[in-house]
Amino acid sequence: MKTFLVGGAVRDRLLGLEPGDRDWVVVGESQASMEAAGFKPVGRDFPVFLHPDSGEEYALARTERKSGRGYRGFVVDADPSVTLDQDLGRRDFTINAIAQDTDGTLVDPFGGARDIEARVLRHVGAAFVEDPLRVLRAARFMARFAALGFSVAPETMALMRQMVDAGELAELVPERVWQELRRSIASERPSAFLRTLHDCGALAVVLPEVEALYGVPQRAEYHPEVDTGVHVELVCDVAAMLAPGDDLIGFAALTHDLGKALTPEAVLPKHLGHEQAGVAPLRALCERLKIPAEHRQLAEVACREHLNVHRFEELRASTVVKLIERCDGFRKRGRIAQLATVCEADKRGRAGLQDQPYPQGDALRAAHAAACAVRAGDLPEGLQGPAVGEAMRKARIAAVVNATGKKP
Numbered sequence: 001m002k003t004f005l006v007g008g009a010v011r012d013r014l015l016g017l018e019p020g021d022r023d024w025v026v027v028g029e030s031q032a033s034m035e036a037a038g039f040k041p042v043g044r045d046f047p048v049f050l051h052p053d054s055g056e057e058y059a060l061a062r063t064e065r066k067s068g069r070g071y072r073g074f075v076v077d078a079d080p081s082v083t084l085d086q087d088l089g090r091r092d093f094t095i096n097a098i099a100q101d102t103d104g105t106l107v108d109p110f111g112g113a114r115d116i117e118a119r120v121l122r123h124v125g126a127a128f129v130e131d132p133l134r135v136l137r138a139a140r141f142m143a144r145f146a147a148l149g150f151s152v153a154p155e156t157m158a159l160m161r162q163m164v165d166a167g168e169l170a171e172l173v174p175e176r177v178w179q180e181l182r183r184s185i186a187s188e189r190p191s192a193f194l195r196t197l198h199d200c201g202a203l204a205v206v207l208p209e210v211e212a213l214y215g216v217p218q219r220a221e222y223h224p225e226v227d228t229g230v231h232v233e234l235v236c237d238v239a240a241m242l243a244p245g246d247d248l249i250g251f252a253a254l255t256h257d258l259g260k261a262l263t264p265e266a267v268l269p270k271h272l273g274h275e276q277a278g279v280a281p282l283r284a285l286c287e288r289l290k291i292p293a294e295h296r297q298l299a300e301v302a303c304r305e306h307l308n309v310h311r312f313e314e315l316r317a318s319t320v321v322k323l324i325e326r327c328d329g330f331r332k333r334g335r336i337a338q339l340a341t342v343c344e345a346d347k348r349g350r351a352g353l354q355d356q357p358y359p360q361g362d363a364l365r366a367a368h369a370a371a372c373a374v375r376a377g378d379l380p381e382g383l384q385g386p387a388v389g390e391a392m393r394k395a396r397i398a399a400v401v402n403a404t405g406k407k408p
């Protein structure tokens with residue numbers, strides 16, 4: 001059986017990175033011969049099998065041709081006569097279209113190794129336009145590889161712009177948009193995802209609430225970068241640095257300032273009340289993309305409360321306890337630490353201010369820990385009904401006073 005390693009594993013090895021999942025392509029076999037060799041069929045849209053021992057994915061070499069709208073609208077040909085070069089030719093980017101023989105030899109008909117060397121993300125061929133998801137994949141690979149010096153080839157960028165202008169991205173279902181977004185905000189450079197989509201016009205289609213932040217000014221004394229879109233890019237990158245791989249914190253960082261797009265012109269560059277104004281566009285975005293509940297909740301808390309956390313020094317202990325209650329932080333114990341991280345990313349996500357300390361974060365975490373340490377057994381005995389809640393809140397306030405030296 002003739003098998004080749006393909007895709008991400010070959011690419012990542014050439015980049016000197018730790019390869020993830022290994023995907024294999026098989027040439028000259030059929031559904032029947034694979035099953036006879038003990039492989040387990042798992043593909044729904046095309047013939048892919050799991051290796052009986054390693055569990056790795058083996059796909060028959062195939063060609064694909066667009067036959068209609070939607071991501072299922074493809075005619076797949078996986079006949080044993082399909083060649084390795086044909087299979088590589090249907091792929092998205094040259095850096096993903098390199099195969100490696102079992103003896104280590106590379107099969108690289110589209111110059112993928114050269115593009116890896118030159119740090120260029122380039123499409124393989126004209127069939128690129130048949131799959132609108134590839135616009136988001138380009139942006140996601142930029143989030144992952146921009147820090148290594150990658151950029152999108154101008155001709156690929158032009159093609160992506162054409163696809164957007166032709167309305168192709170309307171085909172993308174929410175689940176697939178979220179999958180690419182989730183992985184991008186958990187990558188090293190989420191700003192490159194946003195910037196790539198912004199530059200080709202796709203951000204306006206998939207995340208119009210975020211696109212609307214570009215061109216909106218903020219006060220230069222507080223925000224040397226001025227542009228709110230640029231601010232959000234920076235915040236996402238700091239969040240990715242503070243919490244690597246954490247899409248929960250990444251999503252809240254991305255959406256914390258959506259309200260700034262709604263500030264009336266006359267009020268600019270101030271953004272009074274943008275925290276409350278941001279809740280409606282945030283909910284619209286979450287509904288449309290079917291964002292998971294936990295992500296929605298942290299994002300909404302961060303949107304509403306980020307200024308309160310920034311002024312933590314000024315808050316009384318009772319105000320802190322109420323803030324924690326509003327965040328559901330006594331039941332969801334991880335949430336306050338997450339909020340503190342998002343707020344730190346917000347403060348440090350400003351041009352030239354990345355290295356600023358953010359003492360509010362630790363102070364909030366310490367206050368939360370102290371308030372959480374109060375147990376029902378610490379309260380006076382014999383309390384009934386609402387009196388228990390009242391006594392609990394008082395005890396928590398006292399604990400925060402103790403831990404922080406704040407006024408009650």
Ligand SMILES: Nc1ccn([C@@H]2O[C@H](COP(=O)(O)OP(=O)(O)OP(=O)(O)O)[C@@H](O)[C@H]2O)c(=O)n1
Pocket residue numbers: 006007008009020021023090091092093096097131133134137
């Ligand atoms: N819309 C897509 C999806 C996948 N592929 C091809 O299928 C391979 C495997 O896809 P996937 O696992 O999604 O990407 P990887 O490149 O392996 O990256 P990752 O490390 O994220 O798995 C890609 O390298 C690419 O050759 C493609 O051409 N077009």
Ligand SMILES: [Mg+2]
Pocket residue numbers: 007008009021023
């Ligand atoms: Mg892969």
